[in-house]
Structure formats: C-alpha cells, structure tokens
Amino acid sequence: MSSAKVTQRRAFRRTDDHTPGTPKLKFVEETLPLPLAPTAVLIKVHAVALNYRDANIANGGNPWPVIPNGILCNDAAGEVIAIGDKVKSLSIGNRVSPVTDTGFISGREGKRSWLAADEDGVMADHIVFDEECLSKIPDYLNWVDASIVPCAGVTAWSALKGMEIGQTVLIQGTGGVSVFAMKLARAAGLRIILTSSSDAKLEQMKEKYSNPPILTVNYSQTPDWDEEVLKLTGGVGVDIVVENGGAGTLMKSLRCTRRGGIVSQVGYLSKQVEPNALRELVPTLIDRRINLRGINAGSKFDMEDLHAALAAVETPLNDLIDRTFSFEEAEEAVEYVWQGKQIGKIVLRL
Numbered sequence: 001m002s003s004a005k006v007t008q009r010r011a012f013r014r015t016d017d018h019t020p021g022t023p024k025l026k027f028v029e030e031t032l033p034l035p036l037a038p039t040a041v042l043i044k045v046h047a048v049a050l051n052y053r054d055a056n057i058a059n060g061g062n063p064w065p066v067i068p069n070g071i072l073c074n075d076a077a078g079e080v081i082a083i084g085d086k087v088k089s090l091s092i093g094n095r096v097s098p099v100t101d102t103g104f105i106s107g108r109e110g111k112r113s114w115l116a117a118d119e120d121g122v123m124a125d126h127i128v129f130d131e132e133c134l135s136k137i138p139d140y141l142n143w144v145d146a147s148i149v150p151c152a153g154v155t156a157w158s159a160l161k162g163m164e165i166g167q168t169v170l171i172q173g174t175g176g177v178s179v180f181a182m183k184l185a186r187a188a189g190l191r192i193i194l195t196s197s198s199d200a201k202l203e204q205m206k207e208k209y210s211n212p213p214i215l216t217v218n219y220s221q222t223p224d225w226d227e228e229v230l231k232l233t234g235g236v237g238v239d240i241v242v243e244n245g246g247a248g249t250l251m252k253s254l255r256c257t258r259r260g261g262i263v264s265q266v267g268y269l270s271k272q273v274e275p276n277a278l279r280e281l282v283p284t285l286i287d288r289r290i291n292l293r294g295i296n297a298g299s300k301f302d303m304e305d306l307h308a309a310l311a312a313v314e315t316p317l318n319d320l321i322d323r324t325f326s327f328e329e330a331e332e333a334v335e336y337v338w339q340g341k342q343i344g345k346i347v348l349r350l
C-alpha cells in the first residue's frame, strides 16, 4: 500500500433520535478501516454536499431502510492520499467523488447499495472506497462545486435524458436537483417552466435566467398549477417533467405533459395521498401515452458522462451553491435543509 500515515478519522454519525429539537448527529473520532484492501483508496475529503435525503434520513423519514447510527451524506469531493497494491485507475493526488449507489457502476447491475443508507456515507474527513466506485473530478471544478455533482447533478442528468433542443421542461421547486436541472436544461437549449411555493424564490430565479426569460408558476398560490402549465404551452403540455413532488403531484404532472412525453419521477416531497386520488393514474398514462420512469440517481458511468459534459464547456456551478458551512456546523446545516430554506445546494467545507 502507498500511503499517508492517517489511521483515525473525524465523522458525524446519526443519533437515530428522531424527537424534534434533539441533535440528529453525533461527532465521533474513530479508527479508519485499514489496511486498505488491494483495490481500495483512502480519500481526504474537502467538501460534503447535503441533499433533502440526508435531512430526511436524519429525521427518520427515509422510505428505505438505513443501517443504525450510520455516517450521513452521499456527496463528497476529495483527494486520493493512499492506494491499495492493486489499484490501476487512480493514483495519489487524483481528485475524486464516490458514486451515490456503490452497487450501480455500469448501469446494468441489479443490486443497490446507497451511501448513508445501506452503508456508511461520507460526512467524514477521510473515507475509503474501492476504485471502481470513484469518478475523477474535472480539473476546472473547485472542491465545493464538485461535491454537488454525484447526487443532485447525476439525478438531474438522468431525469433529463431523452430531451431534445427546443423542447419544454417542467421543473418542480427550487431545491438542489431542480437548480442543477435548470442549469443543464438551459445548456441543452430547453424552454423552462419552473414551479415554486415562493414568489421571492421565483423572482430570484427569473432574475438569474432573464435572457431569455423562464416561465414560472407558484404551486402554492395556484393549486391547479397543471392547468396553468397547459396554458403556458398552448394546451399541449410539456415534453418532460422533473417530478419532485411524488404521490401528491404526479397526477397533475401527467395532466400537463404532452401526449408521448416523459415524466421523470425523482422525488417524494409531498405527503402521501388517498389511493383514490390516484384512480386516474393508469387511464391518464395510457391516454396520454406518457413514459413514466423512475429515477434512482445514476450509475458511475452516468456520473462520468456528466463530468465530461460539464468539463467540455466548463459549466460554472458556483451559482448553484446557496450557502457553505464548516464541518463543525454539520448539525446546523442539516437543520437548514430540513427547513427548506435553501435555493440550491448546501455544502460543508473541510
């Protein structure tokens, strides 16, 4: 093993106490899983990005099982500081990010293993991964900007697959996946309709994407926002939806998608609805010939494709960062995301 002499790490593990107002994270100093396996690498972490999923897991709301007291978060950017004897694709000094689902490398695997759920996550100053789970970060991205790519970025990338220049996309909300999807949609020449519960957030996004202007709908003030989206598209509907709401918004999303369009089911932000409210699901899918597809972030190959696409034109990502926190402020950062205060991404700097 070529190595730096690091044997301990600092990390935040979940307390698994879901009582409101109690700490959700516990700071730990623990021994690293060393010596490295032959194809593993040791990474010094420089930035960790947070997602809604992390706040949801910390508060006990994840719809999938999680290991007890696991390390939170799945998005990190860091530097390789030691490698196992048989590592072929990486060397010391390489800048890397782990894939969110370490069971999903090429995109053909049937298994899954999500960071921070099926296994420990990355909210730590050092992490160990097999080389096959890591993608090299483009040189032009700094640590903070690079850290938002694996989950929010790859999810937005997967959700927009199949889009064509000139098509119209409906993007729900102004969170991390949405602002990344806006960036990609704009770069790809799509017309954008953005929804939010906040006029102030919509104004901010309109100012940012003013030329040409984006179209917006406040889904809170306009409960029949699907009809508004239909109006904005001349009654035809959008070509593709980045569906973040889940069960509570899906029917409306289907109604304002054009016949033959795509609905990418990304999120589950809305509360569960009465099963009766979904009684039109199958007839609407059939009648509108909609391609409803589940998005589960993406494979490592997807992340490499996205890294290549970003690097090709050096797409700036710094404007997607709402706020950075220090590593020590992890608890506060999780609460900030849980309260939905952000437009875009929250990142811990190490």
Ligand SMILES: NC(=O)c1ccc[n+]([C@@H]2O[C@H](COP(=O)([O-])OP(=O)(O)OC[C@H]3O[C@@H](n4cnc5c(N)ncnc54)[C@H](OP(=O)(O)O)[C@@H]3O)[C@@H](O)[C@H]2O)c1
Pocket (backbone or CB within 6 Å): 051, 052, 053, 151, 152, 155, 172, 173, 174, 175, 176, 177, 178, 195, 196, 197, 198, 201, 219, 244, 245, 248, 249, 265, 266, 267, 268, 269, 270, 271, 295, 296, 297, 298, 337, 340, 342, 344
């Ligand atoms: N399937 C996957 O692979 C995958 C990957 C990443 C994330 N996700 C899921 O996707 C969703 C978004 O994740 P994120 O990290 O981007 O979250 P986030 O940064 O916390 O953003 C959430 C934003 O969505 C909007 N929102 C909340 N409730 C909504 C509703 N009922 N309808 C429409 N918009 C709503 C809000 O925007 P406004 O304040 O503007 O209203 C909120 O700020 C979450 O459910 C997350 O778990 C799934």
